[in-house]
Amino acid sequence: MFKIGVMIDKMFEDVEYSEPAKAFKEAGHELTILGKQKTEVTGKKGKETVQIEEKISDSDYNKFDAIFIPGGCSPDNLRSEPEPVEFIRNFYKTGKPIFAICHAPQLLITAQLIEGKKITGWKSIVQDIKNAGGQYIDQEVVEDGNIISSRQPSDIPAFISACLKKLE
Amino acid sequence: MFKIGVMIDKMFEDVEYSEPAKAFKEAGHELTILGKQKTEVTGKKGKETVQIEEKISDSDYNKFDAIFIPGGCSPDNLRSEPEPVEFIRNFYKTGKPIFAICHAPQLLITAQLIEGKKITGWKSIVQDIKNAGGQYIDQEVVEDGNIISSRQPSDIPAFISACLKKLE
Numbered sequence: 001m002f003k004i005g006v007m008i009d010k011m012f013e014d015v016e017y018s019e020p021a022k023a024f025k026e027a028g029h030e031l032t033i034l035g036k037q038k039t040e041v042t043g044k045k046g047k048e049t050v051q052i053e054e055k056i057s058d059s060d061y062n063k064f065d066a067i068f069i070p071g072g073c074s075p076d077n078l079r080s081e082p083e084p085v086e087f088i089r090n091f092y093k094t095g096k097p098i099f100a101i102c103h104a105p106q107l108l109i110t111a112q113l114i115e116g117k118k119i120t121g122w123k124s125i126v127q128d129i130k131n132a133g134g135q136y137i138d139q140e141v142v143e144d145g146n147i148i149s150s151r152q153p154s155d156i157p158a159f160i161s162a163c164l165k166k167l168e
Numbered sequence: 169m170f171k172i173g174v175m176i177d178k179m180f181e182d183v184e185y186s187e188p189a190k191a192f193k194e195a196g197h198e199l200t201i202l203g204k205q206k207t208e209v210t211g212k213k214g215k216e217t218v219q220i221e222e223k224i225s226d227s228d229y230n231k232f233d234a235i236f237i238p239g240g241c242s243p244d245n246l247r248s249e250p251e252p253v254e255f256i257r258n259f260y261k262t263g264k265p266i267f268a269i270c271h272a273p274q275l276l277i278t279a280q281l282i283e284g285k286k287i288t289g290w291k292s293i294v295q296d297i298k299n300a301g302g303q304y305i306d307q308e309v310v311e312d313g314n315i316i317s318s319r320q321p322s323d324i325p326a327f328i329s330a331c332l333k334k335l336e
Contacts, residue, residue, distance in 0.1 A: 011179075011212075011241070044179075073179070073241050076244075076271075076292045076293075077292070079292050080290070080291050080292035103244075106292075106296075109295055109296065109299070110292070110294075110295045110296075112295070122248070123248050124244050124245070124247050124248035124274075124278070125244075126278075127277055127278045127280070127300075128274075128277065128278075128296045128299065128300075131277070131296065131299035131300045131301075132295075132296075132299045133299075
């Protein structure tokens, strides 16, 4: 059983949180919901509401075995403040896995973590990934070092499978 | 009187559309609402709903004297398809003004238009602007060549003023 921190903010892509979260819990892992404030946040489709359990600025990245970043507008909301950027930058240095789907690479770009990395993401951010020095690959899951990335909701089954395998 | 094309999609930042649009009309300019489909689109705050008048893929960029791109999640939605990217790239070549606020530089980044340009935008996209070769400047209005840019809703009065001056 591993401890997974979920970095999330309002307007997340509902299924990109709910489906991996369900699968990770069913596999016996423990999730902690991390956000900018201890409030509820709702997905952009209005289907999922999540309670933030820990403020990122008060949380210790060292206690997590992996970080999961759902997509939607949530990663862009997170990176508008310095604390989430600093948190993921520090976590990255531990070498533990980061699970990033859809717009999640936006947070990694602002933290300057993808230069030279093979990575995928939602089609709107392809140029941002390339400009950041990342090697964009158009496939359902890309794994390079400690970063596992996927593009979109239809990639979720493959994303879950790769993330769970990384935790074995 | 000038013809201004407004490039917009769902989840735009309500006031970043409504306030400049009102000011442009009051100054005697004619607005045409351009989008991916001829549907209604609603702002992220739910306060403004706008009818798309022309599909970008059917529209002729040559007939516009200026293009206005409101912020919010709208620019990222627009750049997920090739037609809006192609449209703004072609319009840029005419040398006519582009008014870009908040997240609007995202569309310009994907169209590869900001290299070497002084530009501003919403704080979450600062690293994307820099990675694209833009010179990010943290002030309420930045004008470089045919691009006028602003950061956020509080910059709207200065943004409107600079845009209207450009059209004199």
